[in-house]
Amino acid sequence: MRKMNIRDGYALQLAIQKGYRILIISGAVSTEVTQRLQGLGLTDIRMGIKNKAAELQEYCNSNQIQLSEVVCMGDDVPDIPMLQMAGVACCPSDAIPSIRFQAMYVSPQKGGEGCVRDVIEKVMKLRGDWSEDSEIVAR
Secondary structure: OOOOOHHHHHHHHHHHHOOOOOEEEOOOOOHHHHHHHHHOOOOEEEOOOOOHHHHHHHHHHHOOOOHHHOEEEOOOHHHHHHHHHOOEEEEOOOOOHHHHHHOOEEOOOOOOOOHHHHHHHHHHHHOOOOOOOOOOOOO
């Protein structure tokens, strides 16, 4: 069972509305998660992916994105190669120790408990794109 936080959803929607590209790569396959993400406006959702690093590389190549520009989050062994490729590697506080060791940023929040919001908010604030006055267009 996957857990999603409503605050993560707000941050994802705001980032998309501000023009950020968000790619979800998961080894799992979940119709419910896909529908929830699509409902938030995400279009780049890859489920059932065995080689996440290859998927990230292909996505970046086809969208003219430099890996150095990528902020990536992962929490377990299959995420390690992908995190090593990204410009900024992040993880939730409950990631396995080897992920936490290599991450440039470890969110104080656990997976499914606001870590996505934490990372998105920090990135957007650094770039001047986050505002407490931001309003999401209802989907």
